[in-house]
Amino acid sequence: MELGAPSVEDSVTLLRKAAGHKEDGVSDRASVEELVKRIGCLPLAVEQAGAYMKQKRMPANELRTLYESSTLEDVINWENSFVKYEHKSVQASFAISLQELRRVSPDAWHLLNVLAFFDPETIPLDLVAHGAERTRDRLAESLASTACATPAPEQQSSIFIRTMTKLMCKRTKPSLTNGGTNNNNGGAFDSAPVLTSKLVDLVCSKEALRDAVGNLEKLSLAQCPLGDNPPIHIHDLIQMVLLYQSAKVEQAEEYHDVAVTLLISAFKKITDIRLPQSWAECERFVPHLMSLEKHRPAKIPPSKEFMDMSQDIAEYFHERGRYNEAEALLIRVLAQREKAAGIGEDHLDTLGTVHALAEVYMDLGKYDKAEEFFGRALAGREKQIGADHRDTLGTLNGLARLRHLQHRYNDAEELYTRLLEKQKVQLGAEHLDTLGAVNGLARVYDKQSKLDDAMPFYKRVLAGNENQRGSEHPDTLAVMANLGELYRVQGKYDEAEPLLARVLRSRETQLGEEHPDTLDVGHNLASLYDDQGKYDEAETLYARVLAGEEKQLGAEHPSTLATVHNFAGLCWSQGRWEEAEELYRRALAGFEKVCGREHGDTRQAVKNLAYVYQRQGRDEEAEKLRARFREVGQQA
Template sequence: MAGGRNTASAAAGRGPVTISFAGYNRAWAAWIASRLERHGVQVSMQRWDVVPGASIEEGLRDLLLSDGQVLVVLSEWYFRLGPRDPDEWNSALREVVPPNSDRFAAVCVTAAALPSAAASLGAADLWGLGAVEAERRVLTRLGITPPRASSSDTLSSSRNPRYPLEQPSVWGGVPRRNTRFTGREELLYGLHQQLTGAEPGAGVATLHGLSGVGKTHIATEYVYRFGPEYDVVWWVRASERGTLREKLAGLAPALGLVTGREYGERLRAVRDALRRGDPYPRWLVVLDGADQPEEIHDLVPTGPGHVLITSQNREWGEHNSALIEVPVYDRDESVAFVRRRAPRMDYADADKLAEALGDLALALDQNAGALNDSNMPVDEYIELLRRGADVESGLKVAADFQMTYFTAFSILLNRLREDKPEAVDLLRLCVFFAPGPIPIRLLRDLPIRDVPEQLAGLMDDPLLWNSAISKLAQWSVIQSDPPENDTDESAGSTEVIQMHRLVYQAVRADMPQEEQSLYSRVVRKLLAAADPGRPNDTRLWPRYAEIVPHLEASRALESTNPDIQLTVLNCLRYLNLSGEYRAAQRIAATAAEHWPRLLEPSHPRLWDLAHHQANSMRATGDYTTTEAIDRRAYEQLSTDRGEGDLLALRAGGGLAADLRALGRYGEALALSGQVRDGYAELVGAQDSRTLVAQNNIGLTHRLLGHYADAMRIDQETMEALRDLLRDRHNWTLSSENSFAHDLRLLGRYKDATSVQERNAEIHRTVLGADNPQTLRAEHNLALCYQRGGDRPQAAELLARLLERCDRVLGDSEPLSIRVAATLSTFEREHGDLDRARELGEFVLAHYRRQFGDGHPYTAGVLANHGLLLRAAGERQQSHIEVEDALGTMTRAVGENHPWTLGCALNVAAARNFSGDPESAVELSRVTADKAAAALGKEHPLTLSSRIALATDLRNLRKRQEGDKIEEEALEALSRTLGAQHPHTVAARSRSRPYWDFEPFSS
């Protein structure tokens, strides 16, 4: 034994060893760790888990952060995590292992082929060996001289893990290991911790969840992964009491117990032996499919070992078992599993299949198997699934579960129908809501008189209702989340229930057509009853958020009921106000397929629907389509009902908005004036509809460059809305944002910033940080900071704002494009020129596609791009672009528009730089005079034009005139903006002024 002690001492001096292993090979890692610790080596075990998207190379380098050597347990499972391409593995191994060969060692525990670069690890092959030889090879690979073998050395302690190729002393009934088992790592290790950390006699855990979620496969994997820690592993099908008694009694001879012939006597002997832990204290009994705890709980063994139960029934929690819920797969797990089951499917196809099947393991297995054996295109098959087509006959069932998931759900429904028919009635009601959370409040709001007879008792009796909910939750058919402590009465109760989408399909398939019609009609009435009727009230938006997901599933979009149609219209109004434009478009488009055949051609609700549909499309920039919709509506309504009709006026307001977006500002102004006057005559000057129309007139004046007129109108509108509504109403806030915008455009930067800081803060509080109206307010605030000279504030806000716009709206929505244009000009001047160019070219390409080259927005961002090219040193192309921008802008909005004058300011600089000072002076002088006439002598654009003129005059050696003009302009800049404002500082240092185009909200 002295040799053994010397070896231990030498090993201890070598430093620690970190064992890196795939979870599938934990048994090997645990056995190797016990062998090394026996020889005095300090060991830590680290499960290898490189998630999709993470770098394999970084994962390997992270292993080197530990002290001492890294021993990698190699098998095909080590390389499957991800899953990853072998080339990626080979590249990472070649990059990391050879330079660190003294740190890496490996053992191989498989006969399967591994990536070729794994050879760099120099693995010792353990596959197929006995325990003694395997231990010797592990020690040799780590440079530890194995001791001479003795009988005491080769015997394993009763507390040490068993050699993985040796089964426990007693082993029975365990299913074959699933070689496609995927994921569930945290759940498996949590289960192991739960069992091993339990007090003696309390080691009972239940895996519970929906049928087909994978409970049995997880239990099987647990047995193979942790089985070497047990001396006895006994697997029992536990669906019936008689079967359970017989199978448990069958353990008696395996334990060597001497009993009589009756299995009742053998059962008592087995339970007593397990309780005493004699002859084996380390035992594991698995009760698979134990769905009736009230019938079999008294048969659950007790003692020092562990009991693992799989069940759909969470009532095991009432029988001293720890409950571990098995959810559906994470999406990454689903994709990895599908690609192992059906190798012909790529990542995208596997992801679509997982989405269609709600990540349910059994459904994934059977459908992926069917797809792998078929030549049908994946998209075509998934479309069949989404339509609820009958694919059951083609499903690929496994040997250990020889029924489809359809059959499994039918059995479950039959069991519920026999046990608690009211629970099935509740399920049938739920399946006409959309998959996902269903607020309990929606289910309970309908007056009893509107409920069919078979549901009246359920909905009128709270005890019966709660009993049905509990039964469904007990069998894992639904998840019931208790209400949170929520003091917001507008949101109502937050208690929700939800079920898997495949349960929806099973329940619907089980219902006759007449019952489907009955239950869907009840759900539609429930949704209408839940409609608070005020979609403009932001406090009620949580209620609309509860209703909207269920409109399509309940067939509300096909209803002829006026109350339900009104709810649909209110939901569309809410969606447009809250910024959910795509959802509004989808719902409006579906309703537009049905309503024309349900209503008379001139019915007002058809015009209401067209109005909301156009609003959602306009918000996403589809102006050509909305102009056609609104023009048709305006012309037909004006003809049929007269231009002064409220519906005609509303259509006229929509058409004016389209014209503004398309750059036809003069037409828009004339039509907006007619709309405002028409509302004033019909409903009064102080009605909210009149004031909104007046707000649109101010907006049009702003687009026309009439900033002073716009500010006067917007201030009047803002004050009237404050009186009529309230300071925090979203229309009032929008009007205040317009007023601050006008102040900024007039050069009153401090005043604008003061107003807009408060406005943006209230927007965030009232509408939420990600509402598009809030994002518009913050964009205005960022520009206030930028124009006012607070560049750090502007930089921070703009960067965050673009990310939020892209996330909430998408990178091609009108607001996202405007923010990108602003950030591009800011980065050009103060940050990253490459980033500025990337953004600027993206914006320019977008406007060219959307509007063509003749639109003022295209001309404006072309001018910005010209400045980018000048900053990049491409002066010739820059000159061409700013000249083109000036010509286009002049044609689009006229020669006196501030946008045209800004383009002219940039062109004068380009002419000066290109050696044409005479033309530059002429243009600068004309620009300065026109700016003074249009904006005032002390407007920033006027003063910038004067500074540019002074520069051009000096270039013509007219220094005296130039110096005089410059001195006057500098004095005015200091007086209006302040001596330290960036414009003033730049002018004092004789930096050439420029003008950035800013697209407006139309």
């Protein structure tokens, strides 16, 4: 029977006792609780932490920080003179189990050191096994065709090419003895390529992997629950000790390379990160990608494949509406690509990251940043691959969409028209990229009140998407939502409502209720209810959309402000002037700050707020408001 760790409450009491504090001696209880949770409530580790606090006269919050810092070595190696355990340091307390594992199963020892670079909370062995199978296939192909040679400069950032080159040049070197040692350095480590090959064989064998995990469990170095393909758990402190030890004997780089190779190989099974049905699988990789980056040895730069995978995960964040996470990850990847050997600032991979970051900035409402990055990507791609290349046209499409969001409709129309002509020639009239440009142009016509021009374009794009992608594909639903909104503007409510309601249901199912795309169509449906006089339904939906946008996008995002503005319009429709005034004031302040005084949304908010003042008999305030913005317009 396995004994669980003590409760947080008991661990706090134990830490206070070891630290020499009375019951009321630790004022920051939250810091103490965070500390004992960080070290997993293991009694030895908790008592060790308390003794360390006592000798160093250190509060819990400072020690908690040490567990995340480069001074971790001082903590795990510090010898506790206040207890009578034979092994007084954290590292020594695990030494016997780790040494025994090395003795009984060198392969399991190597596997544990590789897994230490993954997120220790839940390590999915099925992903590791799938990555091993794909790696084995690539190893076999490369061994059959690759000669020992120095990689070209542009290939040196490839972890697989780097590993294969070592393997071809070192495959005649002796491997380790059964005891896990060699005569050269006294360590327990193969050369990295030989290690990769041996570990791949181990993980690809269900029986060998089961035996290795069994050895980890027997020695209490990992936990693996029962079930099909269960994840294993490694305690944080065991991970810390393993990472420290591998770095100390200069083995961390090789173990990290193997971990990265396995994760990247497993990730390649995901064919389209844009599709909602891929998202659950994508999410499984996220904590391990972050852990591999966090624990990447300082001496090795990220490989090209790792940067590519990081960008794919960032684009997954983007598709899920997790824009802040996407931005942070893409900024990191961009910095890495710009510094990488054989890549640099003007490389096409770098420009691809610049384009992806521009798309995220656009959806975050950071239009100035989006314009800067689209401009850089467009100039670089035109220079590197030409103005008519598909990737260059993709950036042109992004810039056209930005112009639309900036209400620069004439500029957007010009860009979409130019783009459409190029795509029809290169890709054909029914290619999905071409249909995307047609949809963009239709949206511009919609905003320019050219409704008769927009309608046939929307219908053409909808038919093309349904035929090629199916009726439930996210892009098909987007066109359906656009068509439903056009029907609403035309006053064709009976045609608009079923379309908008259908898209809302599908997006709630596929994307979730708080995804920005779900909230967007919810906003349009609320506007339809307002137009129909269904005020209760409209208010309920506006309130839900506004809460979601404030949470997901922020209170000053243009989409959030648009919802505030239209919610004010609903109050206006019902004669609720005080509520309308409050909401219009908020919308106006936001639009003026985010979009500028000359922006169309700002001017509309001024017009509506002034009207609300007038309806309340406050004509002088209304005129002052109009005059203030009239002066700005004259100056402009």
